[in-house]
Amino acid sequence: xxxxxxxxxxxxxxxxxxxxxxxxxxxxxxxxxxxxxxxxxxxxxxxxxxxxxxxxxxxxxxxxxxxxxxxxxxxxxxxxxxxxxxxxxxxxxxxxxxxxxxxxxxxxxxxxxxxxxxxxxxxxxxxxxxxxxxxxxxxxxxxxxxxxxxxxxxxxxxxxxxxxxxxxxxxxxxxxxxxxxxxxxxxxxxxxxxxxxxxxxxxxxxxxxxxxxxxxxxxxxxxxxxxxxxxxxxxxxxxxxxxxxxxxxxxxxxxxxxxxxxxxxxxxxxxxxxxxxxxxxxxxxxxxxxxxxxxxxxxxxxxxxxxxxxxxxxxxxxxxxxxxxxxxxxxxxxxxxxxxxxxxx
Amino acid sequence: xxxxxxxxxxxxxxxxxxxxxxxxxxxxxxxxxxxxxxxxxxxxxxxxxxxxxxxxxxxxxxxxxxxxxxxxxxxxxxxxxxxxxxxxxxxxxxxxxxxxxxxxxxxxxxxxxxxxxxxxxxxxxxxxxxxxxxxxxxxxxxxxxxxxxxxxxxxxxxxxxxxxxxxxxxxxxxxxxxxxxxxxxxxxxxxxxxxxxxxxxxxxxxxxxxxxxxxxxxxxxxxxxxxxxxxxxxxxxxxxxxxxxxxxxxxxxxxxxxxxxxxxxxxxxxxxxxxxxxxxxxxxxxxxxxxxxxxxxxxxxxxxxxxxxxxxxxxxxxxxxxxxx
Numbered sequence: 001x002x003x004x005x006x007x008x009x010x011x012x013x014x015x016x017x018x019x020x021x022x023x024x025x026x027x028x029x030x031x032x033x034x035x036x037x038x039x040x041x042x043x044x045x046x047x048x049x050x051x052x053x054x055x056x057x058x059x060x061x062x063x064x065x066x067x068x069x070x071x072x073x074x075x076x077x078x079x080x081x082x083x084x085x086x087x088x089x090x091x092x093x094x095x096x097x098x099x100x101x102x103x104x105x106x107x108x109x110x111x112x113x114x115x116x117x118x119x120x121x122x123x124x125x126x127x128x129x130x131x132x133x134x135x136x137x138x139x140x141x142x143x144x145x146x147x148x149x150x151x152x153x154x155x156x157x158x159x160x161x162x163x164x165x166x167x168x169x170x171x172x173x174x175x176x177x178x179x180x181x182x183x184x185x186x187x188x189x190x191x192x193x194x195x196x197x198x199x200x201x202x203x204x205x206x207x208x209x210x211x212x213x214x215x216x217x218x219x220x221x222x223x224x225x226x227x228x229x230x231x232x233x234x235x236x237x238x239x240x241x242x243x244x245x246x247x248x249x250x251x252x253x254x255x256x257x258x259x260x261x262x263x264x265x266x267x268x269x270x271x272x273x274x275x276x277x278x279x280x281x282x283x284x285x286x287x288x289x290x291x292x293x294x295x296x297x298x299x300x301x302x303x304x305x306x307x308x309x310x311x312x313x314x315x316x317x318x319x320x321x322x323x324x325x326x327x328x329x330x331x332x333x334x335x336x337x338x339x340x341x342x343x344x345x
Numbered sequence: 346x347x348x349x350x351x352x353x354x355x356x357x358x359x360x361x362x363x364x365x366x367x368x369x370x371x372x373x374x375x376x377x378x379x380x381x382x383x384x385x386x387x388x389x390x391x392x393x394x395x396x397x398x399x400x401x402x403x404x405x406x407x408x409x410x411x412x413x414x415x416x417x418x419x420x421x422x423x424x425x426x427x428x429x430x431x432x433x434x435x436x437x438x439x440x441x442x443x444x445x446x447x448x449x450x451x452x453x454x455x456x457x458x459x460x461x462x463x464x465x466x467x468x469x470x471x472x473x474x475x476x477x478x479x480x481x482x483x484x485x486x487x488x489x490x491x492x493x494x495x496x497x498x499x500x501x502x503x504x505x506x507x508x509x510x511x512x513x514x515x516x517x518x519x520x521x522x523x524x525x526x527x528x529x530x531x532x533x534x535x536x537x538x539x540x541x542x543x544x545x546x547x548x549x550x551x552x553x554x555x556x557x558x559x560x561x562x563x564x565x566x567x568x569x570x571x572x573x574x575x576x577x578x579x580x581x582x583x584x585x586x587x588x589x590x591x592x593x594x595x596x597x598x599x600x601x602x603x604x605x606x607x608x609x610x611x612x613x614x615x616x617x618x619x620x621x622x623x624x625x626x627x628x629x630x631x632x633x634x635x636x637x638x639x640x641x642x643x644x645x646x647x648x649x650x651x652x653x654x655x656x657x658x659x660x661x662x663x664x665x666x667x668x669x670x
Contacts, residue, residue, distance in 0.1 A: 055477045056477060061504060063500035065466065066466040067504070069465070069470060070469045072466075073455075073469055073470020073471045073472075076470070077474035077484075079477065096460060096463055097463070100463055101463055106668070106670050108446045109437075110436070110437070110440070110442065110448075111666065111667035113456065114670035115670075146668055170669050
């Protein structure tokens, strides 16, 4: 029996989405490396094989290119497959079926055949895993026309967005983060979806807008707590999908706060934070009282050693610092003075 | 082996339809009426015609950059294909794809793409879909000898064999990977042997003999339908035209470096002439009957070209249609 306040972890919320999707729709299937093994996918796939059989839950050879292509081909033939990559790094072998084929198929064939496939990539950072087990490549996929990119930050969203992704007729890149797998909250037991392209305000505030993506939402909320103690009210906006991006929601927040910090767990250059900053400059310039700040990974590969990891991954303190740089009253004047004195030298 | 009159006439008509439309493209390409890259399949018609003649409407095929023949043989609309090559709104891909992106889902032609090897795994997936659903559908992947250099082929062969998927891998070996002779890209010319280590049945056949193609394809598809797939068919053939366009040499780039004697030798093995000879000598057809078929197809092709030329180009306002479903 369902409990009114049933809590679920992020990973089990994804698992519940799969169970509910697969019991409702026989065309939904899961294929990917390690779907039989918690080593790869945690408990996101638990119980599926026993319940739905080995034709709809397929653990695969290490052949990312063909396995992703097979998912795309199955989608073209009327299935709704989810193809899973336990580390996003491995997805790079599958760029052709994702970018050349899935993303383009509908457009280049004049709208004749949709590609209802979900390409599920797990960001698996930390743990001294180094440069090839840690990458967050969402910006790369968000760059590609024809792909939608979803990045849930909470268990409730993970379930609702996975359901929406599978039900969408387009190729959707669903990206989650292993650092979120243990997060727990009350998750509705019913079958529900959260629309792709609609963000959410996670915390109200009037002094600064923090747009945070995926794992960084948690860091942004921590930062907002800390800032509140300093008397700064931060509004935290979670876009939930990186593409399509709900800039209207960000814009509304900026009209209130006039200051923007973007926190993203990807790299800085040409990243999601850069895109949001550009949109702010393009569409919300008159709202801005201060330059936009980005809190991202530095432009370098992920290191292994724990000391370097600690320096590499941005956390709530970095967001607090970024906000402080914005709200210091003399910030603009100081910057201007700095430029003037520099020019005079 | 005896063949029904209907089958023979259908094979002949399909091959002629492909040849006549391919040859119809030559002039408009040379005078720039057609601008998109066009990879003509003149000389390779027997493979598409033979393989698709044993498929049902709801079986799936995927093609590559040289797929006019695959599309037509599977039942794709001729007018819509010609209009697509002319990049018109009435084309099968509404002018968004051009010659390299032909599709007709209503007859199981799920698409073609010029990323070499890129559609092999898509066909694998279509076969997987049939396997998951437990239908008797079969998928066919058409690709060339050049695609044997792609890792995705090996990955797909392995997975297909592992799950006994209903897929026929059809390698159209025309001996050239764009400009490069097969001996410069592979240590062995025996492409079909690639399938053997995976435990798959593999055969090499004369791809210019449509009846041989038909027989092998029939057997292959039957095996697939009975859960005894996959099957690999290497079909030896030769393209009579350039890699892209009518003839690289005629077009002035002089990049077709195939020896003249070799080209001449293969022209003598023209698959349509061979079938005509069979039809007249053993098939019980008269010259008059063949001429009647030719005249009908010629009319059909000419109407398709008129249709394409009279069709509008896509409107600028529709640039952003069809990005998302």
